[in-house]
Amino acid sequence: MSDLHWNTAITKIEPNKILVRGYPISELLGKVSYPQMVYLLFKGELPNENIGKMIDAILVSSVDHGTTPPSALSAITVASTGAALNASVAAGILAISQFHGGAIEECMRILIKAMDYKKTNDCTSAEAAGQIITDYRNAKKRLSGFGHRLHTDDPRTKKLFSLADELNIAGEYVALARDFEVILEKSLGKKLPINVDGAIAALLCEMEFDPTFANAFFIIARVPGLVAHIYEENTRYKPMRKIHPTDVSYDGPQERKL
């Protein structure tokens, strides 16, 4: 051991053996899903299958949002210069930052703050939500996780919450998020519904993830989408074309049922 010796608690590598958090990867293969592995890597323990299904659904919900998000645009802009796939993906990920994807982490911090307030002050979650909403209004800060420019009634939100009910994951944080929605409508006089970022935030809180992982879930979810856009750029368009951020039509398969 040198004076730079250090330790890691994630993965042990030996000849012909790879232990992730103590479990041999070869035994996990086929029994544990990739979304469960994300949990194992982030939290150190294997989750039950329901949590695996919840994380799977969270990843599916954010897997792509077309060509207009800045992550897609920076990825295809870089791809269009002849850069390697990994460099194009990296450029996309550099755009998953405060204002793009960052709402999940901010909303988690808001919900955790409200839950702390509720417990400290022994009040209802509606009262806690009201207090935080007032604080944010006074500080002129935006409440991340509520309202959406385009999706006023995001079907992903409803579906994620109904899955969370089925999987016995919805609990006090989902209830709290719903209280926020109610109080926001009362105080604003108009509906500002929980958006998909807010729904994911509430669910990550239910599963007790540290908010610093929020961005990681969004990145993991979105990489396949970025790759699909990069591949389309490379196979369908000439290098160095001018990429319009909004004047783009969809010419893929028409709406179809499962």
Add this chain to the structure above:
Amino acid sequence: MSDLHWNTAITKIEPNKILVRGYPISELLGKVSYPQMVYLLFKGELPNENIGKMIDAILVSSVDHGTTPPSALSAITVASTGAALNASVAAGILAISQFHGGAIEECMRILIKAMDYKKTNDCTSAEAAGQIITDYRNAKKRLSGFGHRLHTDDPRTKKLFSLADELNIAGEYVALARDFEVILEKSLGKKLPINVDGAIAALLCEMEFDPTFANAFFIIARVPGLVAHIYEENTRYKPMRKIHPTDVSYDGPQERKL
């Protein structure tokens, strides 16, 4: 429409509706897994459940390999300077390149070349493998996907192939890869077994992925591992420490069973 108008066939975004390759994301949620979504995004069609399980296992097999791969080292080196999580992940992905992860794509191209040779020359896959091995030896090029510095008998390979049998995915490419192994042993006088990259390459060929997606599968698989290392760096170590690439011990949970 401006003169920069363009089309995308991946995802259609409308108010309250997101169609990925024609399927409403809200209907996919809870019914289709993230690994199936990867297939849908890359190939345009939904795969059956078996293919979803195969992709899931491929992702699980490559989810982490400890702290020594260059992607982990560049990610934690950047994390250690106080960079944001997404920037640290991007630095890790920039290292997933020709010599790190690149073997999957190279092995896919080798297998496809051998399969073309077999079909063109109407010979056995063993003969095709022998021809390609000779060509590579004459050109003094390394055959990616066979042999490993550390894992001489990688349990991930066996498990991936047995899963592929169970899921009815193993076919002519898996057989071809096994022929390569046999011919290599005969011609070298020592065993150079299919490694995990070679196994993944054969399976991606069975599922008819374009080889340019090989790197994408490795990136998707590895992002959760990179995030775990970045989180450990940020929560366990001081900024700007000197990160030794090999003098590191594992102090996580001891080997345990599922």
Add this chain to the structure above:
Amino acid sequence: MSDLHWNTAITKIEPNKILVRGYPISELLGKVSYPQMVYLLFKGELPNENIGKMIDAILVSSVDHGTTPPSALSAITVASTGAALNASVAAGILAISQFHGGAIEECMRILIKAMDYKKTNDCTSAEAAGQIITDYRNAKKRLSGFGHRLHTDDPRTKKLFSLADELNIAGEYVALARDFEVILEKSLGKKLPINVDGAIAALLCEMEFDPTFANAFFIIARVPGLVAHIYEENTRYKPMRKIHPTDVSYDGPQERKL
């Protein structure tokens, strides 16, 4: 003009004419130096030659610091995987962050805060320095720009300040930085000299740069160093070697005079 029309005040491109901040680049060529161009791009006006020389010296002072900074290590780690030069440089730049290079911006903000305090309270710069030092001590925050782990008497600092005197650039901010040094020694009982980051911070304040440009100067200065390390890695070492962060010797030319 579309509804996305926007404006830029930096560079006008016409056939056979490129105007940077109004000046035709072809007329600047040979008359105006690259360091003067940096000023022109950042501030919108051409600086006099003395300012050009000062920026030139700032860039030279930070052009490289060997193989141990995280930016060099992440760049060569990525280079070692066979990545392209630009991807390796990008990985290096991702490490030029809060704890590596970030001291310049932090020190600029400290000096500006002290200068504001001085002007608001009509006191001496020594009194202002004393107040800020007390505030930082009470808040248990580190004063960036003073002291260095390795260089207790950094010859670059002295040289930059003597050049600033010659070029008539040293003024109230350099004086203020020196007052900080004196007060720090008095209050700590030991010397905590201005380091090269602190010197650059004082000089950028003298030239009235917005502190958000501090990181840019460090990045510009360091890119040639990163490139030299990447080139050495690619031409001297095998791919995927294990890169020790400190067990490295210098085997270049011995010390020599200009």
Add this chain to the structure above:
Amino acid sequence: MSDLHWNTAITKIEPNKILVRGYPISELLGKVSYPQMVYLLFKGELPNENIGKMIDAILVSSVDHGTTPPSALSAITVASTGAALNASVAAGILAISQFHGGAIEECMRILIKAMDYKKTNDCTSAEAAGQIITDYRNAKKRLSGFGHRLHTDDPRTKKLFSLADELNIAGEYVALARDFEVILEKSLGKKLPINVDGAIAALLCEMEFDPTFANAFFIIARVPGLVAHIYEENTRYKPMRKIHPTDVSYDGPQERKL
């Protein structure tokens, strides 16, 4: 020394002493320019002042090209998401790749190939140029460094070459590039003039740089431009705006003289 011991020939770091290629940085400060340092770092020796001036002019010539190049667009797209300055710069650099900036390296390789042909076959440089042009036409490959979509008579090219004459740097490679221009016009029946990439390529050949440094010169030149665009984005526009790639006007200072 550990078994990972390695050597670097670039910079020696000792307490209070930093030697770049053997020269103490504190002695270089104020005497040697940043462009000369680039040469010292890349080639190991200090160049004379003329070479310093030539590199300075090359850097100035490529310092910015407005908002339309993909490097500017990916940098401001990432900046617009609230990413840090260094992450935005990195995203810009990831776009400086094969089709954007890559022409310099390709043109250097063409000129070196023609020069080798000339020396091997003891022919005129016009004959060598003719042979390479024929080879490229037969292989249906584009000759990088000649012709430009927008600048049919790039004033930067003329100015760089006249400076190269003044500085005694123009030699056989500049003559060769001019022969290419003449032969191209004869064989195509229309002018395809040397563009700025071709001019820089010829000059880097004159200074005997390895072609792998070509991209580095472009990156170093362009970083200040990227920073100016990032700063403008952050100070002038709202986060997450839709960035049109061409519908942009210049509203900076009108054309002015030095």
